[in-house]
Amino acid sequence: MEISKATLEIFSKLEQKWLYHIEGKKTRILSIDGGGTTGIVAAAALILLEDQIRAKTGDSNSRIADFFDIVAGTGIGAIYAAMLTADGGNGRPLFAAKEAVNFVMEKQSELFKRKTVGVFRRRQRFSGKSMDKMLKEAFRRDDGKVLTLKDTCKPLLVPCFDLNSSAPFVFSRADASESPSYDFELWKVCRATSATPSLFKPFNLTSVDGKTSCLAVDGGLVMNNPAAAAITHVLHNKRDFPSVTSLDDLLVLSLGNGPSITTPLNLKLNRNGDCSTSSFVGIVLDGVSETVDQMLGNAFCWNRNDYVRIQGNGYGSGGDLETKEKDVMEERGVESLPFGGKRLMKETNGHRVSSFVQRLVASGRSSVPPSPCKELTAVSPLAKGR
Numbered sequence: 001m002e003i004s005k006a007t008l009e010i011f012s013k014l015e016q017k018w019l020y021h022i023e024g025k026k027t028r029i030l031s032i033d034g035g036g037t038t039g040i041v042a043a044a045a046l047i048l049l050e051d052q053i054r055a056k057t058g059d060s061n062s063r064i065a066d067f068f069d070i071v072a073g074t075g076i077g078a079i080y081a082a083m084l085t086a087d088g089g090n091g092r093p094l095f096a097a098k099e100a101v102n103f104v105m106e107k108q109s110e111l112f113k114r115k116t117v118g119v120f121r122r123r124q125r126f127s128g129k130s131m132d133k134m135l136k137e138a139f140r141r142d143d144g145k146v147l148t149l150k151d152t153c154k155p156l157l158v159p160c161f162d163l164n165s166s167a168p169f170v171f172s173r174a175d176a177s178e179s180p181s182y183d184f185e186l187w188k189v190c191r192a193t194s195a196t197p198s199l200f201k202p203f204n205l206t207s208v209d210g211k212t213s214c215l216a217v218d219g220g221l222v223m224n225n226p227a228a229a230a231i232t233h234v235l236h237n238k239r240d241f242p243s244v245t246s247l248d249d250l251l252v253l254s255l256g257n258g259p260s261i262t263t264p265l266n267l268k269l270n271r272n273g274d275c276s277t278s279s280f281v282g283i284v285l286d287g288v289s290e291t292v293d294q295m296l297g298n299a300f301c302w303n304r305n306d307y308v309r310i311q312g313n314g315y316g317s318g319g320d321l322e323t324k325e326k327d328v329m330e331e332r333g334v335e336s337l338p339f340g341g342k343r344l345m346k347e348t349n350g351h352r353v354s355s356f357v358q359r360l361v362a363s364g365r366s367s368v369p370p371s372p373c374k375e376l377t378a379v380s381p382l383a384k385g386r
Helices: 005-021 040-057 074-083 097-107 128-138 171-178 186-193 227-236 277-299 321-330 349-362
Strands: 029-031 070-074 114-117 122-128 156-162 167-172 202-206 213-217 250-255 307-310 332-336 340-349
Touching: 029 074, 029 227, 040 074, 040 097, 040 250, 040 349, 070 074, 070 186, 070 227, 074 097, 074 128, 074 156, 074 186, 122 128, 122 332, 128 186, 156 227, 156 321, 167 171, 167 186, 186 202, 186 213, 213 277, 227 250, 227 277, 250 277, 250 349, 277 307, 277 332, 307 332, 321 349, 332 349, 340 349
Parallel strands: 029 070, 029 250, 070 156, 250 307
Antiparallel strands: 114 122, 156 167, 156 213, 202 213, 332 340
16 A cells, blocks of 8 residues: 655654654764775765755755764865865855765866876876865865865864874864964865875975964874764863763764775785785774774664764775765675674665664754854855856
């Protein structure tokens, strides 16, 4: 027997009210891993996430930032995180999810432009100048304003590793709002967290007032999965999140980007049997991400409702972008086990994203204060073909 559309809408609204009554208002965290030059897993999840939000709210103008209280990202994940939260000047995100993904895919050859270096021109690296140009384009408004950490619709968190202090450095909107000494241009923040040592030279950047400097390399070396850093930030930032007292107050969506080293056959060894630099970096990135996933699984007592991890599981490399996005969302999800190891879940990644969106919409839009930036000049988010 077919159920009418009106009946489905009634049941959907009743379910949302029931979920909201049961769980109350939780602070929502979106975390996006680094990894790769396209971030295909995160890209597919973000597009589906925003499409589902629009479908369940009935609002075609809804954005991911409307339903999350903080967004964190590393490497390619930071580029997506910054694009989804960058303030277009009217208090709304500059990019929709699809627009952000299309920008990265269309500009991929320029963002990650290969060049040969060395005496015999045998080593390959990415061009820093080419990436600089593309990132500047992404984070500059039509009125010419270059966006900084303060110019975000929601709190943003991005890690890197500072060679000057030999310690992790985390860029955050909270710090940028407190002092210009911790406010950095968004394109530089994304450039800093993407400076993988084997592919880019370390990136030197300074705050907008010139008082704080950082010689950055890839944040993925220490926080490829920034979910734990985001949770810690929320628990201790009482200005933006005064009601959060424990993990019970959080709802976390963590997006992986597929393993860098999937099998021993993918490991590249030098002639003497040592791991190549690229393999070593891949092992570090995978290890950091999986360790954080294990730790958070334990911290949330393996509660698959409050902590959801979306990760790729051997999606095919063939086909166009839409095919790859469809494949990764149709894969069965992968979950960490309490005492180590992993197993395939019965649900697909796409189904898990849809279930998560149901809870997002049920708990309502984010109530975290918008950007502290006072400029309210209306700028169309669809300008320049975005």
